[in-house]
Amino acid sequence: MIIEAKGLTYTYPIGAKPAFEDVTINVEKGEFVLLSGPSGCGKTTLVRCFNGLIPHFYGGKLEGEIRVVGLQVTEHPIHELAQHVGMVFQNPENQLFALSVEKDVAFGLENLGLPREDIRNRVDWALETTGISDLRDRAPYELSGGQQQRVAIASVLAMKPEVIVLDEPTSFLDPQGAKQIFEVIRNLNKDLGITIVLVEHRLDLTAKYADRVMVMDKGRVVLDGGPREVFSSEEARLIGVGIPKATRLYQFLKTEGTNLGKVPLSSEEAYQAIAEVLNT
Amino acid sequence: MIKVEEVYFTYPNGIEALKDVSLEIRDGEFVAIMGQNGAGKTTLVKHINGLLKPTRGRVLVDDIDTTKVSVATLAKKVGYVFQNADHQLFSETVEEEVSFALRNFGYEENAVKERVEWALNLLDLIEYRNVSPFMLSGGERKRVALASVLAWNPRIVILDEPTIGQDSQQKERLRQFIIQLNRQEKTVIIVTHDIEFVAECQPRIVLMTQGRVVAEGEARKILTDCDLVNQASVVLPEIAQIFLKLRNFGFRTDIIDVYEAGRILLERLGDQT
Numbered sequence: 001m002i003i004e005a006k007g008l009t010y011t012y013p014i015g016a017k018p019a020f021e022d023v024t025i026n027v028e029k030g031e032f033v034l035l036s037g038p039s040g041c042g043k044t045t046l047v048r049c050f051n052g053l054i055p056h057f058y059g060g061k062l063e064g065e066i067r068v069v070g071l072q073v074t075e076h077p078i079h080e081l082a083q084h085v086g087m088v089f090q091n092p093e094n095q096l097f098a099l100s101v102e103k104d105v106a107f108g109l110e111n112l113g114l115p116r117e118d119i120r121n122r123v124d125w126a127l128e129t130t131g132i133s134d135l136r137d138r139a140p141y142e143l144s145g146g147q148q149q150r151v152a153i154a155s156v157l158a159m160k161p162e163v164i165v166l167d168e169p170t171s172f173l174d175p176q177g178a179k180q181i182f183e184v185i186r187n188l189n190k191d192l193g194i195t196i197v198l199v200e201h202r203l204d205l206t207a208k209y210a211d212r213v214m215v216m217d218k219g220r221v222v223l224d225g226g227p228r229e230v231f232s233s234e235e236a237r238l239i240g241v242g243i244p245k246a247t248r249l250y251q252f253l254k255t256e257g258t259n260l261g262k263v264p265l266s267s268e269e270a271y272q273a274i275a276e277v278l279n280t
Numbered sequence: 281m282i283k284v285e286e287v288y289f290t291y292p293n294g295i296e297a298l299k300d301v302s303l304e305i306r307d308g309e310f311v312a313i314m315g316q317n318g319a320g321k322t323t324l325v326k327h328i329n330g331l332l333k334p335t336r337g338r339v340l341v342d343d344i345d346t347t348k349v350s351v352a353t354l355a356k357k358v359g360y361v362f363q364n365a366d367h368q369l370f371s372e373t374v375e376e377e378v379s380f381a382l383r384n385f386g387y388e389e390n391a392v393k394e395r396v397e398w399a400l401n402l403l404d405l406i407e408y409r410n411v412s413p414f415m416l417s418g419g420e421r422k423r424v425a426l427a428s429v430l431a432w433n434p435r436i437v438i439l440d441e442p443t444i445g446q447d448s449q450q451k452e453r454l455r456q457f458i459i460q461l462n463r464q465e466k467t468v469i470i471v472t473h474d475i476e477f478v479a480e481c482q483p484r485i486v487l488m489t490q491g492r493v494v495a496e497g498e499a500r501k502i503l504t505d506c507d508l509v510n511q512a513s514v515v516l517p518e519i520a521q522i523f524l525k526l527r528n529f530g531f532r533t534d535i536i537d538v539y540e541a542g543r544i545l546l547e548r549l550g551d552q553t
Contacts, residue, residue, distance in 0.1 A: 014415065038447040039419035090418065090445070091364075145317040171444045172363075174316045174473050175515040201447050204476050204518050240449035245476060245518035245538050252542035258549045267521035274522070277549055278529050 037216035086156030146177025315488035316513030359434030419445030
């Protein structure tokens with residue numbers, strides 16, 4: 001188990017009530033987890049515990065237990081946890097600051113005090129894996145939003161974390177830029193076995209990559225299971241999760257008496273199911 | 281009526297952000313401007329509220345040249361909600377934030393109260409009225425920014441990326457709300473990357489790449505045109521992708537709405553299952 005939370009409850013220093021309550025979850029090594037739920041449900045707050053931003057940076061009151069890569073989060077400082085858990089945020093501009101892409105990606109490694117040669121190798125590898133080797137000498141601020149977000153991912157990847165948490169990483173990107181970012185994330189998961197926790201509202205582009213979907217509502221984890229099961233559940237609809245269009249189409253047809261069989265998560269799967277019926 | 285006539289715009293750093301853009305938007309229309317990052321979408325809408333003035337060409341809002349009036353005068357007519365709410369918010373409480381412009385426009389205290397109440401209720405923010413905007417989530421801050429603009433009831437509302445950080449219920453509420461505004465003959469212009477939201481709303485689409493408008497028209501036409509959409513770094517909506525693949529079975533390809541898709545499929549599949 002790479003992330004284990006048991007009866008976890010957290011209240012911000014100024015909060016009157018807990019941001020989330022009694023959360024018990026287990027994430028296995030190598031899983032691709034999609035975390036969703038209405039805005040204000042506590043999902044961003046929850047993932048801030050995964051690298052120790054909560055409680056070390058935000059303060060407040062954290063009760064219950066949380067271990068990440070076997071480390072008790074409350075007992076280990078952020079800089080130590082950051083070597084195991086990388087975070088990528090919504091707006092890449094807030095994460096990049098150096099004068100060149102290369103320097104941005106090397107920054108975390110220099111702080112670790114790694115030998116020069118190692119730093120160079122890791123930077124090369126991270127840039128290549130995210131497909132931005134050709135941008136290494138460019139200034140982050142002159143790049144497109146999609147390129148910037150890849151730099152942010154490369155910076156995190158260079159630390160060779162076991163877990164990468166991404167909080168709506170494509171909100172500011174055009175649709176093709178977003179698609180490419182999700183493909184990069186999928187590859188990190190499939191090729192390198194990195195555990196992914198992706199916080200998202202927009203599930204049309206991401207549902208197909210997930211092994212597991214967790215849905216939070218009012219500070220609690222209310223659904224936790226395979227994407228087909230979760231997205232086709234009545235609860236998901238009632239909570240107001242952004243169910244993928246392909247799944248909604250399936251549901252519509254099913255209510256009208258036409259069953260496509262397996263619940264589709266993407267346009268490709270929906271097409272396959274429809275074509276199969278038409279061909280029989 | 282908004283008229284953008286052969287507008288060119290060059291930023292002080294020499295970047296030519298708009299190249300020969302012409303566009304007409306009628307009263308009560310709902311328009312979505314889409315296209316790749318850096319295509320000039322935000323630059324274009326900042327010309328409509330007068331924050332930017334054309335380097336060449338002109339922009340007319342209700343026949344008034346935007347270079348001939350102050351941004352403050354234009355603001356009464358054109359409400360602009362920034363992409364990043366943090367560039368807009370500055371007050372200590374949500375209520376003050378939403379009241380600020382109203383007071384500036386000289387509304388009486390009673391009217392200010394009434395309008396603030398209305399806007400906060402509308403955007404589901406009433407419980408946060410005494411909270412600092414900076415304590416709220418990104419999605420909530422976005423709604424505060426929207427409330428503060430809607431409060432003064434502008435005739436033209438520009439929303440830059442209104443769906444970022446919003447969940448599906450809030451998006452649905454936003455969609456309903458835009459329909460209401462349109463019914464009151466108010467013009468709504470959104471800049472967005474949210475292709476699925478656009479597929480649900482079906483506004484008129486203006487597609488931009490590299491400072492130019494490359495296409496405009498009905499959502500179901502523009503967003504189902506593979507080449508156009510690719511050129512603008514957009515993708516086809518999920519439903520359009522399904523019907524593009526189904527065209528060999530003799531289906532139309534100009535479908536983007538999930539319910540329309542469902543009805544069309546039922547006609548064919550209903551007999552077979």
